[in-house]
Amino acid sequence: MTTAGKETPRERYRAQLRAEVKERAWEQIAAAGAPGLSLNAIAKQMGMSGPALYRYFAGRDELITELIRDAYRSLADAIRTAAAAGADLAGLGHALRAWARDDPQRYFLVYGTPVPGYHAPDDITEIASEIMGALLDAAQSDGTAVETPADGHPDARLEAHLAEHRQWADGHPAPPAALRRALRFWTRLHGILSLELAGHFTGMGFDPAELYDSELRHLPQ
Amino acid sequence: MTTAGKETPRERYRAQLRAEVKERAWEQIAAAGAPGLSLNAIAKQMGMSGPALYRYFAGRDELITELIRDAYRSLADAIRTAAAAGADLAGLGHALRAWARDDPQRYFLVYGTPVPGYHAPDDITEIASEIMGALLDAAQSDGTAVETPADGHPDARLEAHLAEHRQWADGHPAPPAALRRALRFWTRLHGILSLELAGHFTGMGFDPAELYDSELRHLPQ
DNA sequence: TGCTTTCGTTAGAAGTTATAACTCACGGCG
DNA sequence: CGCCGTGAGTTATAACTTCTAACGAAAGCA
Structure with missing residues (x-):
């Protein structure tokens, strides 16, 4: 899965964080189904405060x-x-x-x-x-x-x-x-x-x- | 569907209101699916304020x-x-x-x-x-x-x-x-x-x- | 070194579920 | 008929949620 190295550090960090968010999202869905998915809870799990994730996903719907x-x-x-x-x-x-x-x-x-x-x-x-x-x-x-x-x-x-x-x-x-x-x-x-x-x-x-x-x-x- | 007349007026009122709540619930589900069902919104639609419905349903889960x-x-x-x-x-x-x-x-x-x-x-x-x-x-x-x-x-x-x-x-x-x-x-x-x-x-x-x-x-x- | 973009923060609005406490009115019973 | 308890509806509040706005800091680029 080694993608092209032509990406900036920022882009790599961004992609990595998006991936981690999605991973936590899958865990939440496995535990409580799609309606139980909470963007806020994911943010807290990752040690950042609520609205930070909106830099990475336009909203809950886009994540889903x-x-x-x-x-x-x-x-x-x-x-x-x-x-x-x-x-x-x-x-x-x-x-x-x-x-x-x-x-x-x-x-x-x-x-x-x-x-x-x-x-x-x-x-x-x-x-x-x-x-x-x-x-x-x-x-x-x-x-x-x-x-x-x-x-x-x-x-x-x-x-x-x-x-x-x-x-x-x-x-x-x-x-x-x-x-x-x-x-x-x-x-x-x-x-x-x-x-x-x-x-x-x-x-x-x-x-x-x-x-x-x-x-x-x-x-x- | 004329059920036994042995119920008190209070019971009849209660049953009637529960039925109306469920009807509105079906409308909401048809419009936005089960996750979009809001007990609060139903209460407002019926002209009563939020927590009133908790007299009739223990909670959202019980209604569903x-x-x-x-x-x-x-x-x-x-x-x-x-x-x-x-x-x-x-x-x-x-x-x-x-x-x-x-x-x-x-x-x-x-x-x-x-x-x-x-x-x-x-x-x-x-x-x-x-x-x-x-x-x-x-x-x-x-x-x-x-x-x-x-x-x-x-x-x-x-x-x-x-x-x-x-x-x-x-x-x-x-x-x-x-x-x-x-x-x-x-x-x-x-x-x-x-x-x-x-x-x-x-x-x-x-x-x-x-x-x-x-x-x-x-x-x- | 400085500028610009992006990131993460806090604050806040508008929702939600749900509980607690209070008031009031209906209706069963004497 | 009248009393009074039960049940109904109210507001206040806590703890959530999504999502926007405004601000400060950090990181990359020239």
Whole structure:
């Protein structure tokens, strides 16, 4: 992580302090969730008095947005790394679950309850697109024998719809069946992870990993 | 909704005021999410000064817990009503989606980002169990021809696991295949709804209903 | 050495939750 | 009907929060 040495001492100090603030912010979020994050408390923890941090972050919202950005980036990294190692859809699924369980609140910063007014900045949606791109790549490679389902098949109608509404694939050459697999990967795995990390499975007695793996086995279909 | 007349005028007034507070609370949550809920602001809206509301709610947390309880209750009502009308799993799925879209923030109060320390009171988890019971009923009725998958089938392993870890079914006589269907109903539909309501599909161009219905078609399998 | 930019401070406004203490009015009961 | 206790609403206060403004000091640059 040794960045270019072309930065002034001030810039280096600034970057270092911003990083420390973000680290403490993650700790606070892990302890009490995003609403419990207090800029003031972080400042005191770091030995400086309240408003000092406003030199480094325009406000609480900007800090949170920054954390969301970092969360997206780390997810993209995890997916990219797995894909680069030649992982198929199931492999990406395992990477996703590992990333999610590594820091549940980070997961919820990306996929949790949205703030009604909030719109993510463009560079964040770009990262989301990159992730979707990696999913589409894998979904295309995972293609099994016959790709176009018969008319009576449960997937026929969805694939017909996706074939005509594929702008989200942004020029990706994946066939409709791959679009369907990528979308299903996303929604099905998120469904399990979200409930698992939120604790809705605790006390039920079964192993979420079994459920997750069973969904992964269904994906290539 | 005419409750027993055996309550004193004071009790009736109290109940009425609590109800109005909750109504305003829902409005605030719809506008700015749960973190934006302010007990103080509600009091002022109702023409009374700050601390007056503490006669009616022990604190902000109790109010939110009450809202969560009401949210669970309304979900249970929606599912129960659909089940009573003879809905199959797909029917329950439609009822669930309608309920979710009717008030996204209410959905997220139930299935959204959890507060790290929070544990729901017992009566709320009981409502959750009742909902799961209705799901199991429908999942059992939806049973198709052959129920036990062959050894090579992607579902075989999961069903074997569920057959031995079924305390969450709480004595329900549903066979393992039904347990699997109920669980899948939950996780798959939640996956779509959560992403849809959070706005992750906006701008992608496809219709979430198509994706949802296609999952509903898969459920009986 | 001096100038300029940035940093951190304190002060303060406007919020929030929540408690304490006080007043007053409603309504149950004799 | 009238008394009087319980419950409701008030203000005051403490301890928080975010965030702006104004000031002083320190650090980098010429």
